[in-house]
Amino acid sequence: MKRDRNYKILALKIAAPVIAMILAALISSLIILAIDKNPLQVFYTMFKFSFSRLDSIAIIFFNATPLIFSALAVSIGFKMGLFNIGIEGQYLIGTFLAALVGFSLKGLPAAIHLPLVIMAGIAGGMLWSFIPIFLKVKRGVHEVISTIMLNYVAYSLIHYLIADVFKDKQQSLVEGLGSVLVRTPKLAESALIPKMHGFLSIFGIQLPKHVYLNWFFPIGILLAVGIYYLVSYTPFGYELRAVGHNPEASKIAGIKPDIVYLKGFLLSGAVAGLVGLSDLLGYFKYMDMDFPQGYGFDGIAVALIAQNNPFGIIASAMLFGFLKRGSEGIQALLKVPMDTIVILQSLMIIFIVVITKIINDYVKRLEKKEAA
Amino acid sequence: MKIRKLLALSLVILLVLGLTTGCGQKAEPKKDEKEQQEQKPEEKKIKVGLVYDIGGRGDLSFNDSAYAGLKRAEQEFGLEVTDLEPSSGGEDREQLLRLLAEDGYDLIFGVGFMFTDHIAKVAEEFPDVKFGLIDGAVEDIDSSSNISCLLFKEHEGSFLVGAAAALKSKNGKVGFIGGMKSPLIERFEYGYLAGAKYVNPDIETFSDYVGTTGEAFKDPVKAKELALKQIKAGVDVIYHASGASGVGMLEAAAANKVLAIGVDSDQSLTATDEQKPYILTSMLKRVDNSVYETIKDLVEGRFEGGYRVFGLNDDGVGYAVNDFNKDLISDIQPKLEELKEKVVNGEIKVPADKNEYEEFLKTLK
Numbered sequence A: 001m002k003r004d005r006n007y008k009i010l011a012l013k014i015a016a017p018v019i020a021m022i023l024a025a026l027i028s029s030l031i032i033l034a035i036d037k038n039p040l041q042v043f044y045t046m047f048k049f050s051f052s053r054l055d056s057i058a059i060i061f062f063n064a065t066p067l068i069f070s071a072l073a074v075s076i077g078f079k080m081g082l083f084n085i086g087i088e089g090q091y092l093i094g095t096f097l098a099a100l101v102g103f104s105l106k107g108l109p110a111a112i113h114l115p116l117v118i119m120a121g122i123a124g125g126m127l128w129s130f131i132p133i134f135l136k137v138k139r140g141v142h143e144v145i146s147t148i149m150l151n152y153v154a155y156s157l158i159h160y161l162i163a164d165v166f167k168d169k170q171q172s173l174v175e176g177l178g179s180v181l182v183r184t185p186k187l188a189e190s191a192l193i194p195k196m197h198g199f200l201s202i203f204g205i206q207l208p209k210h211v212y213l214n215w216f217f218p219i220g221i222l223l224a225v226g227i228y229y230l231v232s233y234t235p236f237g238y239e240l241r242a243v244g245h246n247p248e249a250s251k252i253a254g255i256k257p258d259i260v261y262l263k264g265f266l267l268s269g270a271v272a273g274l275v276g277l278s279d280l281l282g283y284f285k286y287m288d289m290d291f292p293q294g295y296g297f298d299g300i301a302v303a304l305i306a307q308n309n310p311f312g313i314i315a316s317a318m319l320f321g322f323l324k325r326g327s328e329g330i331q332a333l334l335k336v337p338m339d340t341i342v343i344l345q346s347l348m349i350i351f352i353v354v355i356t357k358i359i360n361d362y363v364k365r366l367e368k369k370e371a372a
Numbered sequence B: 001m002k003i004r005k006l007l008a009l010s011l012v013i014l015l016v017l018g019l020t021t022g023c024g025q026k027a028e029p030k031k032d033e034k035e036q037q038e039q040k041p042e043e044k045k046i047k048v049g050l051v052y053d054i055g056g057r058g059d060l061s062f063n064d065s066a067y068a069g070l071k072r073a074e075q076e077f078g079l080e081v082t083d084l085e086p087s088s089g090g091e092d093r094e095q096l097l098r099l100l101a102e103d104g105y106d107l108i109f110g111v112g113f114m115f116t117d118h119i120a121k122v123a124e125e126f127p128d129v130k131f132g133l134i135d136g137a138v139e140d141i142d143s144s145s146n147i148s149c150l151l152f153k154e155h156e157g158s159f160l161v162g163a164a165a166a167l168k169s170k171n172g173k174v175g176f177i178g179g180m181k182s183p184l185i186e187r188f189e190y191g192y193l194a195g196a197k198y199v200n201p202d203i204e205t206f207s208d209y210v211g212t213t214g215e216a217f218k219d220p221v222k223a224k225e226l227a228l229k230q231i232k233a234g235v236d237v238i239y240h241a242s243g244a245s246g247v248g249m250l251e252a253a254a255a256n257k258v259l260a261i262g263v264d265s266d267q268s269l270t271a272t273d274e275q276k277p278y279i280l281t282s283m284l285k286r287v288d289n290s291v292y293e294t295i296k297d298l299v300e301g302r303f304e305g306g307y308r309v310f311g312l313n314d315d316g317v318g319y320a321v322n323d324f325n326k327d328l329i330s331d332i333q334p335k336l337e338e339l340k341e342k343v344v345n346g347e348i349k350v351p352a353d354k355n356e357y358e359e360f361l362k363t364l365k
Helices: A002-034 A039-051 A054-079 A087-104 A110-139 A143-165 A197-201 A216-233 A235-245 A247-252 A257-272 A277-284 A295-305 A310-334 A338-371 B002-039 B062-077 B091-102 B113-125 B154-168 B183-199 B214-218 B220-232 B243-255 B287-299 B333-344 B354-364
Strands: B047-051 B080-084 B107-111 B130-134 B147-152 B173-180 B204-211 B237-241 B259-264 B279-285 B306-310 B317-319
Touching (some): A002 A338, A039 A310, A054 A216, A087 A110, A087 A143, A087 A257, A087 A277, A087 A295, A110 A257, A110 A277, A216 A310, A235 A257, A247 A257, B047 B091, B047 B287, B062 B259, B091 B107, B107 B113, B113 B130, B154 B173, B154 B183, B154 B237, B154 B317, B204 B220, B214 B243, B220 B237, B237 B279
Parallel strands (some): B047 B080, B047 B107, B147 B306, B259 B279
16 A cells, blocks of 8 residues: 555646646647637647747757756755745846956966856856845844845846946947947856767767857766755765754754854855856847846746745756747747737746645645555 | 644645646647648748737727838738737846747837837847847948837927827917927927927926836826826926826826827827817827838848938928818818928927927027
8 A cells, every 4th residue: 555655646746747837738728719819829829839940959958057056055945944035136146256257357268267267157146145144143133034125236237237337348339320338348258168069979969059058067966966065965064954943952962053144145145156157158248228127036936836946947947948948939930919929938937846745745635644 | 623624635636736737738749730831831921029018908009000000011912910018127028039030030129219229139149030120220220230219200290299289279388298208208298388388488388207117108197197286387288208197197187178189109099088178289200100111121032230210301300280170170280290301301300308399489589
């Protein structure tokens, strides 16, 4: 009987996201029907476009990269019972510092410059996560409030720095008309992250030039493995989880929750500092007002779907990457309007979050029964 | 028991999914055949695509003007057209441009200067596809290039509506609300301020910006707040260059019975009935004409790359007169036409940025 139940638990865990996607697809079908399109054709195109082209597959990986970092950062917070909504601000500050080191230092070899740039990103993320956790530990300010507010501070600070202080003055207007871009100077070549094209061509995979998949993707995977090990197998990981389950009890057990909060939150911020680097060093090569925003919030959804499991995070980040790429396909090929696509994506995400949560709670109850 | 039911249910759903995807695959070759059949007789149909900025369509202003040009060309030349909008900034813009190019489009527009780098990249990859960039300039291109940059002298049109504002203001206070603070929107601002000061050197001017990102072009709530603030300070004619945000300014103006000036499209035509009596005029930036002309050139085989400038002299910019503002504007129209003449023949050099504006003010004294 017990073994039976184990199988059921496993089957349920695997079935959860599948059921969620099917339900989401059914509801979305109604909306697609409402705009006079054929749902089957839309979903078929979405899948075909995303998985039958090599560039689409690579772009899904590229799209997933920032979300892997972001969700990992969120999950570290969740593990110790803290809600780090400030990833958004942390990665913007991290990205800016990385860009600053990238364009102001010149003539360094890539082997020194690139690590320096990455360190700057990490430092930026840590700096922006230190403020809220310091306030929490010293003054008991709730981290949700302080991180949300610091996001706004970060947005505005970055805009000020890019638009006024570090704006690239080398750009010129043609005939005094049009507009220059509001952006930093371009980063030095030595600061950029190499693409994965060369490496993949060893295995006979020739990626097209317009794919920007770079080494941050494997770095993200390695980081996921590292965080899994840290949380599951090290004393610090044990402390994180203990504080997350019950701070009072862990205090009695001799763990200092404040120290754990501080270390854990700084780690979360450090990971958050890497979120924007794939885009900055692999695509834009400068930071502008148009730099992608929202990775921090998407990361929360990715972490929720994955139940904070680092490997689940990789999978659910890929799912988000697929939703983005697939929607480019149905927009360009089937002329599905952007507004409809946003509704579709949001429905998918809500369904997946809610249904995986319901099923996982059910599984937990089953597991408890088994233990008893 | 419950688990079994759940499992059974999920199995059923899986089966259904299997069926539907199966159907999809079967249907596919048929569709391809159809497409092939369709394509043969219509091979010559020219395809034109247009990619907006985030939140583009429906701003009743800049983006809708581009769309109007596309539609006009579609009707006239029987083109196949499509318009797209990116979901997020950056790479998404580039992918949409590329997908259209891959899909066999002959001419693709990027609406807004944010497309500058993306168009430059994609145009290099697809030398046979033509690109139109509105408001932006790719450096170092000439007429042999496959990129045509469509630029406007917004400051000249803004100069005229600035003059109109000063002529109509009773309190001697006029206001401006910009969208995203950038050299482009500053041209609207300084052209407008210069026009107002030219007519009345003692006039008091107010300027506010909604923000510093693309978001600033679709935040009507903030634009309304800024407008109310200016109106409270005594401003009685107010102009905006803030895309979809401007709807908020029009609301604020109508609610407080002060005059508003629209931008890009003729906003009297799309405003609500309560707002119409308070719209003095609109600064027309004929994005529609520029899109239309570019498509026309392509259809007639005269497409040229490089830079194309639209100003007061060729009606690329101007001010709107329509059935709704006829009575409001008729008394100042002769004066505006006189000023227009002076700008066109170079007697007045309209400032386009802060430095030029300060120089301009000195010449007035």
